[in-house]
Amino acid sequence: MKKVATAFLAISLLATTPVFAAEQESNPIQQEEGMIEQGENQELTVDEIMAQQGMKSALESFYDKFPQTKTYEISGSKIKKIENDKEKNVIQLFLESDEKKSFVLEFDIETEKITEYTQAVSNIPKSELPGKVQASLDKVYSLSPEVKDLKLYDSVMYFSTIKGEEELKKYRFSFNESGKMAEGKTTDKELSITFDETGKTLHFDFEKLPLVNLEGNTKEEKAQDLLKRLYGEEANEYKIKKVNELPKDDPNYKDHKDFIRGTIVFMPISSEKNPILVGFNIKNELTMSQETTRDFLEDFGLL
Structure with a gap:
């Protein structure tokens, strides 16, 4: 129960x-892909985000695809979740502007790549x-x-x-x-x-x-x-x-x-x-x- x-x-x-x-x-x-978060999020400062190994390179590749996001305010948190029965450490990034558009990115700490992102328009x-x-x-x-x-x-x-x-x-x-x-x-x-x-x-x-x-x-x-x-x-x-x-x-x-x-x-x-x-x-x-x-x-x- x-x-x-x-x-x-x-x-x-x-x-x-x-x-x-x-x-x-x-x-x-x-719920998507059967992923369940474990524990609490650890909020990160911008300096902590950028100090993460592989982060600068991953963001540069993302900015090349979406140039307008270079001016967006960035924040993020480190989380643990389970994917396919395996624990995984990721950093979730929030890119927001004063306009209607925003992005959420998921950075895989192990592969040092942005593996998924969601974009929204309000x-x-x-x-x-x-x-x-x-x-x-x-x-x-x-x-x-x-x-x-x-x-x-x-x-x-x-x-x-x-x-x-x-x-x-x-x-x-x-x-x-x-x-x-x-x-x-x-x-x-x-x-x-x-x-x-x-x-x-x-x-x-x-x-x-x-x-x-x-x-x-x-x-x-x-x-x-x-x-x-x-x-x-x-x-x-x-x-x-x-x-x-x-x-x-x-x-x-x-x-x-x-x-x-x-x-x-x-x-x-x-x-x-x-x-x-x-x-x-x-x-x-x-x-x-x-x-x-x-x-x-x-x-x-x-x-």
Whole structure:
């Protein structure tokens, strides 16, 4: 049960952390490629970063590819993580400008190379959205009558390049009542959703906006209806594998009951597709949905 509680904490962090941070090591769970961070980050000064063996050469090669980043402010931290069952030491670099663009780089201490990087562009104009992303965004408005009253306060396009392979672009949108990013706790109704460039929903967080239009009498039936609305006919390729719930005597129950008291695991028929997790709160209202990996589910006892 401890693993399940830890998994709920990880899912909560993924759902509430801004997308760029969520893709990086500020989050203790990095699902992509089954990588899990171990221990705390060690923040580095600029001098410590540049003193790392091989760093200057690696950055020069990166600057040759992206000349504009030479003027970006740089910060970073040293972390340990597990990749393919092996411990790995890396330095994560954050390159930020006053403009809309930013980068996160991963420097492999052993190979002295930048092995992957993620670039992000904020405040994406609606006119620049791919048609499939716009169509998927329009579907969201049908999930709750209150969604139409929310205002967009943040939008980000980001994509990663890992070992030379460029991944699909992803688009994240955040809405609330005020249309402004709130600091600290707020009573604003809010939702955030992430699509890839094909329009597929990767993550959907609607903790403060219960979806009342879903069909079904049970949380499981409503979760199935949610998948149908988000994925269309593709939802028929997913079946409920397991429902996980935190017991009331669990020390994490109080902190999680209002957001993710439990999860419904949907497994795809095809091994080429990823599982989907749907979270629910103490009222059995659905609060989030996200695509995940089999490794994550197995590591945290959710299967």
